[in-house]
Amino acid sequence: MIFDDPVFASRMLTLLTLSVHILYATVGVGIPLMIIIAQWIGIKKNDNHYILMARRWARGFVITVAVGVVTGTIIGLQLSLLWPNFMELAGNIIALPLFMEVFAFFFEAIFLGIYLYTWDRFENQKKHFLLLIPVALGAGMSAYFITVVNGFMNAPQGFDIVDGTLVNANPVLAMFNLAAPTKVAHVLATAYMTSAFILATIAAFCLIRGSKQAYHKKALHMTMKIGLIFSIAAALIGDFSGKYLAEYQPEKLAAAEWHFETERGAPLVMYGVLDEETQEVKYGIKIPYALSILAFGSPNAEVIGLNEFPVEEQPPLEVHYYFDIMVTIGSFMIVVALLYWFGMRQGYSFVTSKWFRWIIVLGGPLSMLAIEAGWWLAEFGRQPWILRGIMTVDQAATSSDYVGHMFVLFAILYAILMIGTLVILRKIFANNPVEKELAKLDAEKGGGQTWKS
Amino acid sequence: MEILGISVLWTFLFGYVILGSIDFGAGFFNAYSIFTGKERVLSKIIQRYLSPVWEVTNVFFVFFFVGIVGFFPQSAFYFGTILLVPGSIALILMAIRGSYYAFESYGTKGHKGYAFMYGLAGLLIPASLSVVLAIAQGGFVEIVEGSPVLDYFALFTSPLSWSIVVLALVAVLYISAVFLTWYADKAKDADARDLMRKYALFWAVPLIVAASGIIIELYSHNRALFDGIMNLWYMFAISFVLWALTVWFIWKRRNYTTAVWLLIGQFAFAFYGYGIAHYPYLLYPHLSIYEGFTNQAMAISLVVVFVLGLALLIPSLYLLVRLFLFDKDYIQGNKE
Numbered sequence A: 001m002i003f004d005d006p007v008f009a010s011r012m013l014t015l016l017t018l019s020v021h022i023l024y025a026t027v028g029v030g031i032p033l034m035i036i037i038a039q040w041i042g043i044k045k046n047d048n049h050y051i052l053m054a055r056r057w058a059r060g061f062v063i064t065v066a067v068g069v070v071t072g073t074i075i076g077l078q079l080s081l082l083w084p085n086f087m088e089l090a091g092n093i094i095a096l097p098l099f100m101e102v103f104a105f106f107f108e109a110i111f112l113g114i115y116l117y118t119w120d121r122f123e124n125q126k127k128h129f130l131l132l133i134p135v136a137l138g139a140g141m142s143a144y145f146i147t148v149v150n151g152f153m154n155a156p157q158g159f160d161i162v163d164g165t166l167v168n169a170n171p172v173l174a175m176f177n178l179a180a181p182t183k184v185a186h187v188l189a190t191a192y193m194t195s196a197f198i199l200a201t202i203a204a205f206c207l208i209r210g211s212k213q214a215y216h217k218k219a220l221h222m223t224m225k226i227g228l229i230f231s232i233a234a235a236l237i238g239d240f241s242g243k244y245l246a247e248y249q250p251e252k253l254a255a256a257e258w259h260f261e262t263e264r265g266a267p268l269v270m271y272g273v274l275d276e277e278t279q280e281v282k283y284g285i286k287i288p289y290a291l292s293i294l295a296f297g298s299p300n301a302e303v304i305g306l307n308e309f310p311v312e313e314q315p316p317l318e319v320h321y322y323f324d325i326m327v328t329i330g331s332f333m334i335v336v337a338l339l340y341w342f343g344m345r346q347g348y349s350f351v352t353s354k355w356f357r358w359i360i361v362l363g364g365p366l367s368m369l370a371i372e373a374g375w376w377l378a379e380f381g382r383q384p385w386i387l388r389g390i391m392t393v394d395q396a397a398t399s400s401d402y403v404g405h406m407f408v409l410f411a412i413l414y415a416i417l418m419i420g421t422l423v424i425l426r427k428i429f430a431n432n433p434v435e436k437e438l439a440k441l442d443a444e445k446g447g448g449q450t451w452k453s
Numbered sequence B: 001m002e003i004l005g006i007s008v009l010w011t012f013l014f015g016y017v018i019l020g021s022i023d024f025g026a027g028f029f030n031a032y033s034i035f036t037g038k039e040r041v042l043s044k045i046i047q048r049y050l051s052p053v054w055e056v057t058n059v060f061f062v063f064f065f066v067g068i069v070g071f072f073p074q075s076a077f078y079f080g081t082i083l084l085v086p087g088s089i090a091l092i093l094m095a096i097r098g099s100y101y102a103f104e105s106y107g108t109k110g111h112k113g114y115a116f117m118y119g120l121a122g123l124l125i126p127a128s129l130s131v132v133l134a135i136a137q138g139g140f141v142e143i144v145e146g147s148p149v150l151d152y153f154a155l156f157t158s159p160l161s162w163s164i165v166v167l168a169l170v171a172v173l174y175i176s177a178v179f180l181t182w183y184a185d186k187a188k189d190a191d192a193r194d195l196m197r198k199y200a201l202f203w204a205v206p207l208i209v210a211a212s213g214i215i216i217e218l219y220s221h222n223r224a225l226f227d228g229i230m231n232l233w234y235m236f237a238i239s240f241v242l243w244a245l246t247v248w249f250i251w252k253r254r255n256y257t258t259a260v261w262l263l264i265g266q267f268a269f270a271f272y273g274y275g276i277a278h279y280p281y282l283l284y285p286h287l288s289i290y291e292g293f294t295n296q297a298m299a300i301s302l303v304v305v306f307v308l309g310l311a312l313l314i315p316s317l318y319l320l321v322r323l324f325l326f327d328k329d330y331i332q333g334n335k336e
């Protein structure tokens, strides 16, 4: 089998599980905020459309949360199963945020359970609305804590290694590692951005299908605006992430940019094909000085090249493409959202045309792809380290022989889960058309009259 | 500090055992009733009680394995290496169950195959998790070139590991039957109550037989643990008395609420008794809680976080329980 090597198999299984989990996790972090905003507008404007949005999104959210919890439980346990040596070391220093994360989940899980099953149990809608806040907070906190752990893997601190044993552990210092601030901010911003664009995808799709409902127009308008704000935030914070890398993990940035020689006024290379022998890039787009600006905010700053590092410590070079994918999608989405916003304000007709809506439909899946690409960049870019500078992936992996078999089992499981999610989501919404639900909601609110007639 | 850590973890594991058993057993009874034509007596209860709560149940489990890595990092090394296969299988089964709640409550109502898988997974999970207990009490793990290796052959041919599995299964069915009797009674669902009562009585005797069987097996398998248990004989005796009282109440069809509390007490005594007898080993005889313990700074910060976390959780849990367990109207289905 190709998975004879437990290290390689463990890496692939981690890659698989995390790539699946992150899709659900991103939605899990972002959607509660969207529900909050919709429900808030609905209560304030006394507009049933927004209330219904909140309800429908919440209903879909149950499904993604359940699968998110399942895949999250898997990755949580798998970390110990696949990387026992890493977890033994890390457990000594970074267990604190992991432990806190569990509390955040707990908190989220409790209130989510209550929120979802009590739509009609509160006389006062506002009280029910309040239940959402702990849900969104809990999800945000769990993203925060887990990203802190990931930050620690990139910038370990808070302990000393003396003669191979760990001393002077300081869990609090480890938590406030240097990688965490930019990482957490970028992860949260992109989660909100992605969730907004996914909901926009759905709204745009329904509009294309001929639904003339004001409902979908409102949903599209709201989510595109939120998406615009967070995509700009994501790009700005992404820029800070680049500056962080230049300072503390120059090899990752250099690999992502195919930047081999240390130089001043470094250009930024997008796309292209690399000749590994001569380290020359063909067909790429070179933007002069841009890398120096991304790295240090000044066109003449010196950027460290990859050749400064021993070959065995260089990350794989394909991370360049992941970076390109992420940045291209990020910029593209900003442009799309800006066009939409500006076009709506000016009343341009192209904004409501079919082709433009198709572009918006693409936004959700593209954002998901950007999330994946971003994580692949971050994780492959850390190679060969699992804990940068301290422990390599080879040293961390399990010695057990059956990882390859497990990979196959989990791959089947994830395929079922992902297909199942899509099928069920489609069913829920197809079986409950907006029109019917709106009529019902209006009837409840409008008192008896509509009932009798 | 070590003892505090393991007590907290053991308590959460106990919480998971009870909550999980209710959940697993309900799934099994549900599938069983579908296949024996007693259509859907239970599925309403599963939807009313379990759906809002299963995620919380799951967090108990997550809490346990994250906590044990935090307090005893070395256990990640030992158990992580050994448990790859049983752990992965348990995970896949849990995934099947988790997705049931998501898919079944909206999708094709009452897909028989799925209900069957859900019920079956509910039995296989405790079986595969309980194997960990069998491994932890020693005798199946060898250290080869510095890494622990599990002897699958010895494990699967040992009567001890099989009796632990049997006990786990019977316990799941018994706990869940008693709990559901009470819940159905509160829901004023007489059919479901009578059915569950029958199951509860049916599984009561095998439970005690299986439990005694394990103690006898231990005599030849792990003498130290056996002696530990004998030294704590009074805890197990109390547990037995509580069991007898539970069965008595259920038999007499009264005080179902008390019966549930007695049941919890019964398992608590047995569970903690076993835990104390196991002390100080996490993995006998390779890893004890003293060797495996984390550093002082981490231990203190974990405990601080734990206390703060509880301060946050207990009120929220209280709210949850009030809404879904003790709200009469909700249980009886008068409220959506």
Ligand code: HDD
Binding pocket: A154, A179, A183, A184, A186, A187, A190, A193, A194, A234, A235, A236, A237, A238, A239, A241, A242, A245, A252, A326, A327, A328, A329, A330, A331, A367, A368, A370, A371, A372, A373, A374, A375, A376, A377, A378, A379, A381
């Ligand atoms: C919708 C998703 C998305 C979009 C549009 C962007 N990113 Fe991103 N990026 C992520 C999603 C993401 C991520 C998934 O959230 C990552 C992966 C790991 C991490 O910390 O965040 C990430 C990591 C990441 C890193 C590596 C950080 C590290 O490894 O420590 C850099 C340098 C950037 N991003 C920079 C950018 C720039 C300059 C963008 C300009 C548009 C950008 N990102 C858009």
Ligand code: HEM
Binding pocket: A011, A012, A014, A015, A018, A019, A020, A022, A083, A086, A146, A147, A148, A149, A150, A151, A153, A372, A375, A376, A379, A380, A382, A383, A385, A386, A393
């Ligand atoms: C706290 C959060 C995270 C932790 C603790 C973590 C841990 C790990 C570990 C232990 C590995 C294996 C070692 C390695 O190959 O580098 C790994 C690899 C990987 N992870 Fe992360 N990860 C985290 C977040 C994520 C997320 C959210 C993703 C999303 C997709 C991700 C994507 C990957 C990928 C693609 C690999 C494979 C890289 C490779 O094999 O070279 N990681 N991660």
Ligand code: HEM
Binding pocket: A021, A022, A024, A025, A026, A027, A028, A029, A064, A065, A066, A067, A068, A069, A070, A071, A072, A073, A074, A075, A076, A079, A105, A106, A109, A139, A142, A143, A146, A147, A187, A191, B055, B058, B059, B062
């Ligand atoms: C190695 C990395 C990760 C591990 C070990 C992990 C672990 C877990 C676990 C154990 C759960 C289930 C909790 C429960 O039972 O309720 C979960 C769910 C979740 N995870 Fe992850 N996680 C990782 C990466 C991430 C990342 C990077 C994010 C956010 C950006 C994230 C966000 C979430 C959220 C929001 C949930 C709740 C379920 C949902 O709302 O979809 N996780 N995760």
